[in-house]
Amino acid sequence: MTLPRPRQIALALATALPLFAWAHDTWVLPSATLVTGRNQSVVVDASVSTDLFIAERPLAWGELRVTGPDGKPLPSGERSATALLNSVVIELPAEGTYRISNLSESLMASYQDAEGKPQRFRGTPAEFAQKVPAEAKVLGLVHTLARQQTFVSREKATVPAFAPEGRGLEVLPLDAVNDLSDGDRTRFTLLLNGQPLAGEKLSLVREGNRYRYDRGEQTLSTDAQGQFSVTWAAPGRYWLGVSHGDRPAAAPAPQGGPGAPMAMGGTRDKPLERASLSATFEVLPR
Numbered sequence: 001m002t003l004p005r006p007r008q009i010a011l012a013l014a015t016a017l018p019l020f021a022w023a024h025d026t027w028v029l030p031s032a033t034l035v036t037g038r039n040q041s042v043v044v045d046a047s048v049s050t051d052l053f054i055a056e057r058p059l060a061w062g063e064l065r066v067t068g069p070d071g072k073p074l075p076s077g078e079r080s081a082t083a084l085l086n087s088v089v090i091e092l093p094a095e096g097t098y099r100i101s102n103l104s105e106s107l108m109a110s111y112q113d114a115e116g117k118p119q120r121f122r123g124t125p126a127e128f129a130q131k132v133p134a135e136a137k138v139l140g141l142v143h144t145l146a147r148q149q150t151f152v153s154r155e156k157a158t159v160p161a162f163a164p165e166g167r168g169l170e171v172l173p174l175d176a177v178n179d180l181s182d183g184d185r186t187r188f189t190l191l192l193n194g195q196p197l198a199g200e201k202l203s204l205v206r207e208g209n210r211y212r213y214d215r216g217e218q219t220l221s222t223d224a225q226g227q228f229s230v231t232w233a234a235p236g237r238y239w240l241g242v243s244h245g246d247r248p249a250a251a252p253a254p255q256g257g258p259g260a261p262m263a264m265g266g267t268r269d270k271p272l273e274r275a276s277l278s279a280t281f282e283v284l285p286r
Helices: 005-018 127-129
Strands: 026-031 041-049 065-066 079-080 088-093 096-112 116-125 137-155 170-172 186-194 200-207 220-221 226-229 236-245 272-284
Touching: 026 096, 026 137, 026 236, 041 137, 096 127, 116 127, 127 137, 137 170, 170 236, 170 272, 186 272, 220 226
Parallel strands: 137 272
Antiparallel strands: 026 041, 041 088, 065 096, 079 088, 096 116, 096 137, 170 186, 186 226, 200 220, 200 236, 236 272
């Protein structure tokens, strides 16, 4: 199959990036952000894709957290999976706004086995403990906390008053985040490990980038209190993303075949720490 030229360029750029680069968007997306009447639940899809909100492969569920309007945790419902995405039913037992977060933890390592041969690892901390011997020489280790967030409301879009979840990156809305219309302005606080993160840049993208030559990315910045605001310029679904932390060293040109160690930095006792966040929102016509 011959790819259209823009696709060829994008694919070439993606394959040229280091293994630790964010080549795809991760997201969780509810079937509706505001439900009314008899509707008392939403279905939340989780996927990874190059074209925003066009599912390509399932995003694995990590620690799925649902917070009710009263700030108390709620269970998630029935789960299902396809070749393109994972889905879960979230029940909304009371009126108000709910927070849905998917938090996952991963490690990427370069190490030498008992014979001195270079090896690579990518997986969870539990898998690392099982598969990488304690005596192995770790050449580089990166620890990542990734969170995907979204918000849904039943009957009315209340101003959330959620407590921070406390690990990694997250956003706390300072205004209602559902029942939005184009032209509305919404304020947020960006947190890292429960504390406001000042001077950080975030990316905001509206759906439909498959049909644009320009991704249409807008850059936002947090102030000294970790706050930032979004003015929703047009109807549609939006993706908000940010990553923060130590950046692995750029890998040099391969000199030992595909098994050669990667230049990453970090040690077994003190890995490089990375955190990422994506959040989704829906804006309707005024």
